[in-house]
Amino acid sequence: MKYTPHTPDEVREMLSSLGLNTIDELFSDIPEEIKLKRPLNLPSGMSELEVKKHLANLAAKNGSADKYTVFLGAGVYDHYVPAVVNHILLRSEFYTAYTPYQAEMSQGVLQSIFEYQTMICELTGLDITNASMYDGGSALAEAALMAVNQTRRDKVLVLATVHPEYRSVVKTYTWGPEIEVVEVPYKNGIVDLEKLEELIDDKTAAVLVQHPNFFGQLEPVEEISRLIHAQKGLLVVAVDPISLGILKPPAEYGADIAVGDGQALGNGLSFGGPHLGFFAARKDLARRMPGRLVGLTTDKEGNRGFVLTLQAREQHIRREKATSNICSNQALNALAATVYLATVGKKGLKEIALQSLQKAHYTYERLIGEGYEPLFTGPFFKEFVVKVKDEEEITQKLLKHNILAGPGISRFYPELAPALMIAVTEKRTREEIDSLVEVLGGDR
Template identity: 50%
Template sequence: MLKHRYLPLTEQDREEMLAVIGVDSVDALFKDIPDDLRYQGTLPVSPQLDEYALTRHMSILAARNADTDRYVSFLGAGIYDHHIPSVIGHVTSRSEFYTAYTPYQPEISQGELQAIFEFQSYICELTGLKVANASMYDGATAIAEAGSLAASATRRKKLVVSRTVHPEARQVLATYAHGLNLDIVEVGWSEGVTDIEALTAAVTKDTAAVLVQNPNFFGAIEDIEGMAKLIHEHGGLMIVSSNPLSLGLLEAPGKLGADIVVGDAQPLGISPSFGGPTCGFFAVSEAYMRRIPGRIVGQTVDRNGKRGFVLTLQAREQHIRREKATSNICSNQALLALTASVYMSVMGKQGMAEVAELNLQKCHYAKERLASIPGVSLAFDAPVFNEFVIHLPENTDMKKLQTRLLEAGFIGGYELGRSYSELSAHMLVAVTEKRTKAEIDQFASLLEESL
């Protein structure tokens, strides 16, 4: 039997459907739309193509992209070029996972529920907290949901967020805050990390939470323990957005005083895919487990004592009934959460630590190498993980520089002037375990020649 990848529509099919509807043509379906509002003429697209021609055409279009298979990437800023073990594709492409939607009927979704339960367990191990949910849309919505939870739990309206948090995540947080009538107070940085004096001045008895990122957007390591103590003295919550791979080396935020730990699981075996989709994670201390957004899978036994998995603590209807919902999160990123779970299970504790160590060592080699270029300096002195900021000569034409790097087969770092006006001649450089010494040296040489 011939199987189609899609359902073709023949002229006979079209005529039969129009006959059932009772109209003579497709145009008749749109007769209520005034002619001056309708597109007149033929759309400027190519004529229809057969499967081979279409596949070839799409391949040519795709080849225009600067992907990380053909280019050496030093671009991070939230999406990273990490090694993805081949076993991940073999597991996640299995049809029972690849085509599964969020489980409505747990009794017939045991495999899916077990995979989610394992994801939650891994996240709890990484973050040092007791409870994790079945994943979020991405890291940005996760930190915004954390702010919402903190405001609800403390019954306070003020959120203090560091400007070292990813700019796009802060934008998402601001959007949530607007709808919830929350006040956002942003504090600046000193030497690449949150300015503690400014933070101390901003935190009051009305503050629901302090929100920071670690490593932060500049790649620097924040003083989580000190900030947690500060906000707890005022009765608020400590929210940390973490790079999960960094937790192979850094202490778990939950053990440093964080009440909520969120982040994006993209570094855990998820392809950059030109920016998404990714998978957010969300973990809380036990006190807030009934306020956690999204869904939680629990482990139990049936009446015969056999192990099983169920959706627990929250009913799906809670998220359908807006007035009773804890958040806007309904579905979870199950396939991408599975990807992260496979990555963590394949790597294990030792593997996670070794990959994190490679990121750290290679980053520091690149940091020293680039800082040796005449006219280039390090912007900050703070310790970093796998990203750092370099200061280029003020007259640097960033667009021209990036174009020259791209022509040589390199994707340059993120231009910080796009998000921070005061950092117009700065570049955020990311170095992962995939980068070799030769690549780093060549990148440095190209940068020096271009400047």
């Protein structure tokens, strides 16, 4: 299948307008010694019919949420995506556009990002939000870099309860600029506050917290906030946006920067991507923000309009002095989040959070009733960990009943194994939960 429209006659005509006879002459500036001089050793192309079949066959080999009941979480959650989201995303005026450099013909994308920025500010309570980052992990890493630049300190504390993949990304990002990253140990599934207090000093740029944390537990964010601010460092918190339907907005407990993964906001599981990372901060940090920002302005007739703004922070202007090298954002995923939040509205978001909370606790209570032991006993939102006899065995047993749960904790915290993570969203029905409990119950 080719998507080039040229007829052979047109090719000849165009070549002759250049004084050339063959296509090969267009590449005469490439030295012979590095020319390939053979066809690419790749399979022949396929018709659309064939390619669709091939991809459908591959897709069918996967155990996706249309075939399995999903209690898997750990950063990616099976929340319901209203139909309207995909229909808006399929508007090709949005999805086939580039970054809105030409504002007058890109008001659709620009305004949708402005609405997105507003919504994330509303959720987090913070003053400003950028146009989005790649994902939650890279957003947290960029927040660490921003905190270092803002405070001119070169040490960052990260709680060991932060998603292990987020921590890994933070380590990669901080290695180049030689920022010291210190992990703060946990105690009963949340930060060990005594250890944290010991580790925070006047060299600490920020403490990175996830709340609810990787285990689903709620962190003592008020205390953490007090401790880090006493030493004039910044509080960076990674949050689950759905949880903000019922949990206190980060600004209210003193977060200076709030980030997170926006997957749960109208983006599917997607085998982990693309999602979006959101990034919100206090107003006075605006000029250190990474990424795109959309601002309000007017045209010469006084009409309201939107443009990319404060671009003097960015790589295409500042080059090596930019706040980050990030060039794109996840605009289409941010649009999904915007349409999602517009559709569910303030009442809907609260209801989704409450139902996830109630169903997760119902699941938890039932498992405890079956004799399971929780790994941690603190308050949690929609995810928790229970001890099991054998992670692999129980996972396989659940699969036989078309249930996906986990992951097993050994994957990231071998010292806590064997235990199983379980996440419950508003999508799970009592019947599905009871089936999970029944399968697990028989194992006790």
